[in-house]
Amino acid sequence: MKATLTNEIKKLDTYTWPTGFYSDGLHAGLKEEKKDMGWLYSEVPASAAGVYTTNQFQAAPTKLTKLTINVNHQLQAMIMNSANANSCTGPQGTKDAHMMQQLTAQKLNINNDLVGVASTGIIGEQMPMDKITEGIEQLELTKNANVTEAILTTDKHPKTISVQFKINDQTVTMSGFAKGSGMIHPNMATMLGFVTTDANVDGIELQQLLSSQVDETFNQITVDGDTSTNDMVVVMANGMASNQQLTSEHADYPVFVAAFHQVLGFLAKSIAEGGEGATKLVEANVMGALNHEEAQTVAKAIVGSNLVKAAIFGEDPNWGRLMGAIGQTNAHVDVEHVSVWFNDQIIVKNSQAAIFDEGVMKDSLKSNVVTIKVDLNNGDANGQAWGCDLTYQYVKINAAYHS
Amino acid sequence: MKATLTNEIKKLDTYTWPTGFYSDGLHAGLKEEKKDMGWLYSEVPASAAGVYTTNQFQAAPTKLTKLTINVNHQLQAMIMNSANANSCTGPQGTKDAHMMQQLTAQKLNINNDLVGVASTGIIGEQMPMDKITEGIEQLELTKNANVTEAILTTDKHPKTISVQFKINDQTVTMSGFAKGSGMIHPNMATMLGFVTTDANVDGIELQQLLSSQVDETFNQITVDGDTSTNDMVVVMANGMASNQQLTSEHADYPVFVAAFHQVLGFLAKSIAEGGEGATKLVEANVMGALNHEEAQTVAKAIVGSNLVKAAIFGEDPNWGRLMGAIGQTNAHVDVEHVSVWFNDQIIVKNSQAAIFDEGVMKDSLKSNVVTIKVDLNNGDANGQAWGCDLTYQYVKINAAYHS
Numbered sequence A, B: 001m002k003a004t005l006t007n008e009i010k011k012l013d014t015y016t017w018p019t020g021f022y023s024d025g026l027h028a029g030l031k032e033e034k035k036d037m038g039w040l041y042s043e044v045p046a047s048a049a050g051v052y053t054t055n056q057f058q059a060a061p062t063k064l065t066k067l068t069i070n071v072n073h074q075l076q077a078m079i080m081n082s083a084n085a086n087s088c089t090g091p092q093g094t095k096d097a098h099m100m101q102q103l104t105a106q107k108l109n110i111n112n113d114l115v116g117v118a119s120t121g122i123i124g125e126q127m128p129m130d131k132i133t134e135g136i137e138q139l140e141l142t143k144n145a146n147v148t149e150a151i152l153t154t155d156k157h158p159k160t161i162s163v164q165f166k167i168n169d170q171t172v173t174m175s176g177f178a179k180g181s182g183m184i185h186p187n188m189a190t191m192l193g194f195v196t197t198d199a200n201v202d203g204i205e206l207q208q209l210l211s212s213q214v215d216e217t218f219n220q221i222t223v224d225g226d227t228s229t230n231d232m233v234v235v236m237a238n239g240m241a242s243n244q245q246l247t248s249e250h251a252d253y254p255v256f257v258a259a260f261h262q263v264l265g266f267l268a269k270s271i272a273e274g275g276e277g278a279t280k281l282v283e284a285n286v287m288g289a290l291n292h293e294e295a296q297t298v299a300k301a302i303v304g305s306n307l308v309k310a311a312i313f314g315e316d317p318n319w320g321r322l323m324g325a326i327g328q329t330n331a332h333v334d335v336e337h338v339s340v341w342f343n344d345q346i347i348v349k350n351s352q353a354a355i356f357d358e359g360v361m362k363d364s365l366k367s368n369v370v371t372i373k374v375d376l377n378n379g380d381a382n383g384q385a386w387g388c389d390l391t392y393q394y395v396k397i398n399a400a401y402h403s
Helices: A002-008 A060-072 A090-108 A129-138 A203-216 A253-273 A292-304 A306-313 A319-327 A358-364 A392-400 B002-008 B060-072 B090-108 B129-138 B203-216 B253-273 B292-304 B306-313 B319-327 B358-364 B392-400
Strands: A021-026 A037-052 A074-081 A115-119 A159-167 A170-179 A192-197 A232-237 A281-289 A339-342 A345-349 A369-375 A381-388 B021-026 B037-052 B074-081 B115-119 B159-167 B170-179 B192-197 B232-237 B281-289 B339-342 B345-349 B369-375 B381-388
Touching: A037 A060, A037 A129, A037 A192, A037 A203, A060 A074, A060 A090, A060 A115, A060 A232, A074 A090, A074 A129, A074 A232, A090 A115, A090 A129, A115 A232, A159 A253, A170 A253, A192 A253, A203 A232, A203 A253, A253 A281, A253 A381, A281 A292, A281 A306, A292 A306, A292 A319, A292 A369, A292 A381, A306 A319, A306 B392, A319 A339, A319 A345, A319 A369, A345 A358, A392 B306, A392 B392, B037 B060, B037 B129, B037 B192, B037 B203, B060 B074, B060 B090, B060 B115, B060 B232, B074 B090, B074 B129, B074 B232, B090 B115, B090 B129, B115 B232, B159 B253, B170 B253, B192 B253, B203 B232, B203 B253, B253 B281, B253 B381, B281 B292, B281 B306, B292 B306, B292 B319, B292 B369, B292 B381, B306 B319, B319 B339, B319 B345, B319 B369, B345 B358
Parallel strands: A074 A115, A192 A232, A281 A369, B074 B115, B192 B232, B281 B369
Antiparallel strands: A021 A037, A037 A074, A037 A232, A159 A170, A170 A192, A281 A381, A339 A345, A339 A369, B021 B037, B037 B074, B037 B232, B159 B170, B170 B192, B281 B381, B339 B345, B339 B369
């Protein structure tokens, strides 16, 4: 299915806001120099859907956005900041998140319950509301992409993608941006992801689609196994492309799904690749599993193992650690007949060392992308996950981030 | 209970083999220079119990030892080597483990099914059986502690403990040694632990005691979240102290349990403290949990978080990451009323930043032991776990170990 659909989805060279979407980003003084506040705005209320961290300590803005979207699956704006997560900030934090929502709504002259709030950064410090208030006052309605920078923390660069495709012969644009870096793990970690589109799509349908697609993309990445209190992926679809409303019954729905998968998949992989201190993207492809869930579990276990991650940093084909990672899951495995390939070169056959050219293997592991393929030899299901290597730089960043 | 019993348990200044136990260790050529083979021998068959890795890829020696002990809960000898794990080595690996058992039994003139085999080191390479055979030939029956060195891999030094106590007014000696380092996580990781005692205790009883005590000690440590294929803890009790046989009905049984707990707890903490590249031991004490299991889960989550571990390496009281680690468990938490102490100084109250002296806190985090206390405010149960910090050195060791 994807092969044909991909032809119909055009990836744009530059980040492009869909029809009716405006945005801005600026330096409000939460960070020393870099941009730290931004927003999104749609000319008309948009269908909206969200997925949120599963961490029990959900931050005030995360809870508020969830509540807001759940009112009637609509949003018209999102206000965002980095440098301060407004998490573990008690009743004052809740009040501040509401104030951010209210100030934004007032400035845009829309209802409070059409405004989402997203924050990321240090946990446990109260929001500097004077700076936030001034930042909101200064934000404008532009077509610049400053907001994609304003949400970053230790990320090296913005993660953005824009695609176009046709629904009922109308051109639809879909654009996504995200922040990641550390604390990235299945179930939403410290990451923010936002997708805007001018497609006309039902809000409930959008929510179902988002939830299922997040399971295949954002929930299959890990940087360090740690989840955060602030994560969310929010989608806004404002309908200004004027296509006939999309539901799963619509003939062009598969194109929309494929585009959505492409956007979320790209952002998820970008987050894994841009993990704190990372030098390599690691992709695990598991086949021969009893079912998809088990294949996904094994793939995540591989990209999540510190020992595997450190070995890949060292460009060392240490497959014993890989077997350790596979074996510590509960997935069904034919323990005598597992095969493993590093960058398509076989290294394990029948759960033992295979014969391979060490020089060729060493060279191939110098690549920026390391693909690990595993055949569990126990069924027909496949799964995928993405991570990165574990480096000195990761330790350095995380030993020093707070102070 | 423990307070009074501890008075009756004397920790010895030097490692001491219990009555009737002999041992040796030497360099057989598996490593370049260091000792790499050793054994244990008891004059008479000893009651024996074992706990083994839960990893699906159980190494050949691990499987064989389990099988052997399960015959009738007896062992008279253990043969051990480091540098090669004999894991993922197929039918040849199984043959080699049996050969190690058989050669040892022949040399000691005892039955094969009284000999356990333990290996640790690189996964996926066949055992150099010529060196192993020669090593077994050279091993002698001595009272030296060479074997405690011969099982080490990247460990900085041996982990040993000897205690004495009275059962029926007979002096009983109990001595334990272990190897750890990387790949250390709940459920037995890459670690070998051996306890010998001259106490007279029933084998079945010993197995039950070992299993329950391992849950409170070895299974509550983590270095990197990775488990291995070769781990085991084996206990041998040869009865040569001539006490009346211990069962749970015996009046002095609590002393035996307390001593056993002390020995396993000491070895477990030593492994956490001696984790690859570690500079600090991290102890998590969780209270206010709904039940013991949840308290243990939260404690493990804390010491298992890469972000917490890196922060502790950086001597940075980044409690936000700690909240993240707690919140990603399923344990019942009063999310508005959690308290946290670092080295007994409060840092979080009602799930928000508490007022504390930053200078005093910074100084206290320079210590080699960092204690994190957490009150979940949701019940009366406690739990404990141990880990270490995440350092540049950990990455270095694990990026380079294989090659």
